[in-house]
Amino acid sequence: MELRQLLYFVKVAQKEHVTKAAEELHVAQSAVSRQIHQLEQELGVDLFIQKGRNVHLTAVGQLFCSRVEAIIKDLELAVNEVHEFLDPEQGEIRLGFPHSLGIHLIPSIVAEFRKLYPNVKFRFKQGMFPSLIRDVTMAEVDLAFISPFPESHDQVVGNLVLTEELVAILPPSHPLAQEETIHLSQLKEDKFILFSKGYSLRPIVWQACLEAGFSPKIAFEGEETDTIRGLVAAGMGVSLLPEMALFQTNLLQPARVRISNPRVTRTIGLIHRSDDKLPLVAQSFRKFLLEYFASASK
Structure with missing residues (x-):
């Protein structure tokens, strides 16, 4: 089973017409028909029934289509995440911090950063010292502010800020x-x-x-x-x-x-996983934070 077959199958299901699906896919109608036929042979079921010039999903075709659509959506999200990972001006930063920093510090620095990178999204997670360490090591957050700063740890590294x-x-x-x-x-x-x-x-x-x-x-x-x-x-x-x-x-x-x-x-530190490469957007945020605190301490 190939991804191309699944993409052709979903497009035909959406258009309920092989020719229209082929036109939108910019391929020959025979190529679409052949891929659908091969998919049905591999599954051992009929996915479509012919009704005049149109085709409609069978009951099992409807079930299969809902699953395939979810798979394709997840794949598209994965591709977008890869692109965002490589784009320092977009994407999402997952940031952990203790509650006491959420009153003033976190809103202030996020507001300043978004002046430079307005398209960046943030996902926040508050916690205590043990849970923040766990969130970093389990890759549930990219970066975390933590207090006290752990000067030595097997799985996280960082800077006292x-x-x-x-x-x-x-x-x-x-x-x-x-x-x-x-x-x-x-x-x-x-x-x-x-x-x-x-x-x-x-x-x-x-x-x-x-x-x-x-x-x-x-x-x-x-x-x-x-x-x-x-x-x-x-x-x-x-x-x-x-x-x-x-x-x-x-x-x-x-x-x-x-x-x-x-x-x-x-002491308050900024930490991340020692064995993991940060997304470019998180790298940009980390660089911004280190410069922000260095400037504030002068």
Whole structure:
């Protein structure tokens, strides 16, 4: 069974006429008839019945046609994907990132990139550190922002693009809310609102508290930056969040205070599979990102 036979078969099914199908295919009518006959012989069934000058699909022909049309559609998509893979100005970029970067950073950089490449499409996938690593290694995304940046990994490689400071967020009525800077130890009696286990920010905050001489008392655990920020603003406790996670999304906002001792930071990296060649459009995006962060750090 050849692809040509399937293409001829579908065209005849669509036109319900061998001559009209041949004209649209720009081949001789005899060539189309011969290919259809060979296909029927190979399958051992009649795919068409003659009705006057037209032909109509038999019941089994209808079943076969629906499958063949799906195969041809998938093949066309595959060809288009190959073309997009080789075109740095089109195609789709599959990007993974943690939730905290989706508030401001990801929309900002995507908007800037699309000014240069307006035809590029994006598919986004949010996740925690383990799931982002898995998405990259399983080729479910082309690139991923990840925190903390894994400096050594068997299956992924990348670049450290940003080191971001974490600040204390406090209820507006907190005694330290008006301070410019504090020592983290000044919060040792407060109750903390932390990310749930599995989120990369949790061990960063926990380790910082240990360095400051205390273990944080946990009041609540959450999975969304907005939830933690809202609970702090409502007076339910204190927390530490990256600055880029503090862009206003509602009226209820906590106070933010810098921490001078210890300095609390997180690293953010851009990673991809170590054994895979990126599509050209993803290569263009990666180059843009590295230049974007290099320029921002100057």
